[in-house]
Amino acid sequence: MTALVRSWQAYRAISGAWVRAAMAYRASFVALALGQVLTSGADFIAIVLMFASIDTLGGFGLGEIALLYGLTGLGLGIADLVAGSTEQLGRRVRDGSLDTMLVRPVPALVQVAADQFALRRIGRISQATVVLGWALLHVDIDWNLTRAALLVTTIGSGAVIYLSIYVLGAAFQFVAGDAAEVQNAFTYGGVTLTQYPLTIYPVEVVRAVTFLLPLAFVNWYPALHLLGRDDPLGLPGWVQAASPLAALALAAVAGVAWRGGVRRYRSTGS
């Protein structure tokens, strides 16, 4: 427990230093955050424009798709804010500068994630939150306590699933020198894929994002329950509430992969 508290303390201290540094250039910070809102919002605008000529996509209306979009966008946004800096790991492995982090009493992963913390990434979070809010006003959900709890845990689970993908990608960079691209393919690729109802994809894709890399638990299964929809794969009903389990399982795998990566780390010769 104390280890967790200490990690959190260290994370806050390091990220705080980067936030203060960024705030010294307030105007540029605002511009960058707005830029994030626009770039991450562009694909939603594309969806809205598409709905000028169609009424449903894969059997889902605009409001329902906005729900899917908001949930996955928010999950990625939170993970990106917390751990987007792990993209830098490949460089640290190549030039050996991970050494100094490994001799400090806080997990190196925490330090890598907090280093160069970029608050401007709340741009994506705000944009996804707005879309999610709009969706909740426009879809028909028979609200009760269970469904409200499902919505909240889904956001948390989505963040953990994306965080785990960041960590998996970082672990992979111990093996492949520069694999930041691979990491991006799974995070940004995953968010693009899950912005749409999975009914538009071949069933193999749906199976892959259910059993292999559980991206469907970021939004799809819980959304089916919220919207009272049938599951095209016909999986048992509890699957729609299983996002936290999927998130924990993936986090465990990511943790093991990270440890394996650190053990393989070889620094550099002088």
Added chain:
Amino acid sequence: MAADEPAIEVVDVHRTFDVRRRAGRLRRTRQVVRAVDGLSFDVARGEMVGLLGPNGAGKSTTVKMLTGILVPTSGALRVVGLDPAAARTRLARRIGVVFGQRSGLWWDLPLRDSFALLRRIYDVPADRHAAALAEFVELLELGELMDIPVRALSLGQRMRGEIAAALLHEPELLYLDEPTIGLDVVSKGRLRDFLRTINVERGTTVVLTTHDLGDVERLCRRVLVVDHGRLVFDGSLDALRRLDGTTRTVVVDLATSSPQVEVAGAVVTRVDGPRQWLSLPSGASAAPVVAQLAAAYDVVDLAIQEPAIEDVVARLYQRG
């Protein structure tokens, strides 16, 4: 842990690296580099030990294994009673590390902010941190540098900052990997004084790697000489000087130029006018030679030269 347990125990440690090199257009060769090749030694608490060796000898690899950064290929390490790789983050609280060629500070932040961050990372109580910081700022003369971003510091200034950063959590054991590399003479001197102070006054165990003999001569009573990943010498500087095959020299100035002197127990190796050099076998006493010279010749001046440590070490590397 028991007080008499050594600070460091290294038993038959090996570390290899697979290196893939491009050979020709498509072919790649795989080569195994034996960076550390069967190293064993102990360091007692409170010792100040120099790890000396040429470039590529395996010094940095050894330090990285002693901090837990690198996992040994085989063999056993214990540092303050812990297995470094397995208990790396726990060990981190008890050791300080300075890498001469890396920075443990935040490049864009003023020194003061780096120190504040380290306090949070090491979770040091504010009053202890303040006291330690005050002491190091004074000893290392950091006062005027505290508000300067690390990137704007000179190498010598930065190195003083690095050392303060490594000590602010008051570790029992301090590793320094080539701390004086690139420093000017004044900075080197200051740094050596400081290291001696913390070793003596705080009882901090210090392990220092260097290929600069000056560091070892000024600081370390005990020196470990490493070459090709193996220990080729472990002992005091004096013992290093008296190694087999190394000799002391008696330099004698006679009143006039004369033919080679003849003395039992020494051989003349060089003559230059009235000055002659006599070589003594290792371990032999110089007194009888000096006495014979004084009795039989008209001696103006006389000096005994210890073997230059550089020469001794160079011979060690050749043998190793």
